[in-house]
Amino acid sequence: MTLTIADPVRHTVQQILSWFAQGFETANEGDMLAALSDAEVEALAEDCGISAHQLLALVKAGPHAADEMPAMMRALNIDAAKVEYRMRRVFRDMQITCAQCQSKDTCRRDLQQGKAEQTFVEYCGNAETLNALRVNPDLLIDA
Known part of the structure; x- marks a missing residue:
């Protein structure tokens, strides 16, 4: 993956989406989400500058959803x-x-x-x- 702009937030979001997308390939959505606490989801979302609801929707959409x-x-x-x-x-x-x-x-x-x-x-x-x-x-x- 090549980043054209050195942006730690963007990189973090891409890494999270990539990790979740890979996880969804081998586990069902319920298992993945159940593995995270509400606090963990909130913390990840806050780090990315988005709401927990947005983060979960993005994860569900997959890493190429905005291509x-x-x-x-x-x-x-x-x-x-x-x-x-x-x-x-x-x-x-x-x-x-x-x-x-x-x-x-x-x-x-x-x-x-x-x-x-x-x-x-x-x-x-x-x-x-x-x-x-x-x-x-x-x-x-x-x-």
Whole structure:
């Protein structure tokens, strides 16, 4: 795994998600969650800067649950690395929203067909944020 930005919180979140994802492959969800106390879940979530509910939802979604977000940003000419570096909390919140999205199939199809730029506002939970990012020339992909 290559980190483009030295960010201990991001690295911690990725490690936790990776650990949980590997665990879910060999154990059922109930067993994994039962192995952690509420205090442990709260502490992990606090370390990551998210709520325990968000952490559990992210773990359940898996480590690739927000993979569509950078692709959507590219489709909209937004430089994901710049956003991540300059607006870490916004980027993290967008990842959480993407990870919990119920429109993955539509998003993937529109990205693959090259029409996401025209249709994302209809289904993307990050549409408002993405549109706000699009008007900032400092966050666009350099041509």
